[in-house]
Amino acid sequence: NKRVPQYLERGVDVKFTDVAGLGKIRLELEEIVKFFTHGEVYRRRGVKIPGGIAFLSMLLLYFMHTAVVFKILQGGILLCGPPGVGKTLLAKAVAGEAGVNFFSISASQFVEIYVGVGASRVRGLYQEAKENAPSVVFIDELDAVGRERGLIKGSGGQERDATLNQLLVCLDGFEGRGNVITIAATNRPDILDPALVRPGRFDRKIYIPKPGLIGRTEILKVHARKKPMAEDIDYMAVSGMTEGMVGAELANIIEVAAINMMREERPEITTDDLLQAAQIEERGTLDRKDRSM
Numbered sequence: 001n002k003r004v005p006q007y008l009e010r011g012v013d014v015k016f017t018d019v020a021g022l023g024k025i026r027l028e029l030e031e032i033v034k035f036f037t038h039g040e041v042y043r044r045r046g047v048k049i050p051g052g053i054a055f056l057s058m059l060l061l062y063f064m065h066t067a068v069v070f071k072i073l074q075g076g077i078l079l080c081g082p083p084g085v086g087k088t089l090l091a092k093a094v095a096g097e098a099g100v101n102f103f104s105i106s107a108s109q110f111v112e113i114y115v116g117v118g119a120s121r122v123r124g125l126y127q128e129a130k131e132n133a134p135s136v137v138f139i140d141e142l143d144a145v146g147r148e149r150g151l152i153k154g155s156g157g158q159e160r161d162a163t164l165n166q167l168l169v170c171l172d173g174f175e176g177r178g179n180v181i182t183i184a185a186t187n188r189p190d191i192l193d194p195a196l197v198r199p200g201r202f203d204r205k206i207y208i209p210k211p212g213l214i215g216r217t218e219i220l221k222v223h224a225r226k227k228p229m230a231e232d233i234d235y236m237a238v239s240g241m242t243e244g245m246v247g248a249e250l251a252n253i254i255e256v257a258a259i260n261m262m263r264e265e266r267p268e269i270t271t272d273d274l275l276q277a278a279q280i281e282e283r284g285t286l287d288r289k290d291r292s293m
């Protein structure tokens with residue numbers, strides 16, 4: 001009687017084409033996808049070629065595979081960058097492209113008052129990922145648990161230490177061995193415990209910056225794909241008005257523009273809808289900044 005996986009996100013169908021404006025970063029993640037799919041290709045080829053040739057080619061592919069795995073996956077991957085730039089989306093795209101299971105948790109869910117609870121959640125998460133391998137384990141807000149130990153004051157520190165230690169054990173036990181890889185996200189890589197970023201742990205950092213002018217245009221276009229857009233949309237004009245915005249805000253602009261179109265019972269979204277929505281989003285962003293000050 002198999003347990004129902006608690007951390008599995010079902011129906012993750014994100015592809016790299018859903019993630020825009022990332023240029024080279026996407027290539028790096030495509031390598032990770034190769035890690036998952038390589039094994040499959042290798043097995044299929046082995047079946048087709050007969051006898052001694054099969055053995056030799058298997059051997060050769062085995063060494064190539066091992067080399068690739070070691071190069072790429074001695075540790076987990078750490079996606080760093082401000083909120084809303086698409087870190088979660090990218091991790092999902094890795095799972096979606098490779099066709100493997102996606103397990104996710106926010107590290108803030110690890111942080112508990114009672115000693116041992118967080119650690120047992122970490123164990124549970126990896127147990128599930130292993131039982132349902134190949135899989136991607138995604139840990140959001142890694143800094144919630146991975147904050148440098150000296151920075152934590154009070155009794156909560158003991159629980160966090162236990163949780164962090166368990167995470168380190170799981171990372172060491174799984175990475176590069178089973179078909180489980182860990183992708184974590186943080187907007188504070190600077191405060192992470194050095195033990196987490198040691199070679200073999202999260203030693204592969206990928207920085208995702210806020211998108212530039214062209215990146216914003218591409219993100220707007222990705223989200224426009226699912227909407228009835230007028231033919232002559234001036235994406236550059238909208239992009240020019242949205243300096244400093246991230247993917248999450250740009251996606252929101254398209255949604256707000258669509259609502260405006262529906263309210264006015266028009267069949268298509270126009271550039272004006274987008275420009276208005278961008279203004280609303282900008283005001284919202286400023287309000288949020290005010291409130292957080």
Ligand code: ATP
Nearest residue numbers: 018019020083084085086087088089219247248251
């Ligand atoms: P957080 O740190 O707040 O968790 P994040 O960096 O993980 O943020 P996501 O949750 O991946 O950001 O992004 C939220 C939504 O914004 C996505 O589901 C997607 O709709 C949109 N989005 C963000 N970045 C991109 C991008 N590069 N391309 C397309 N859509 C994007």
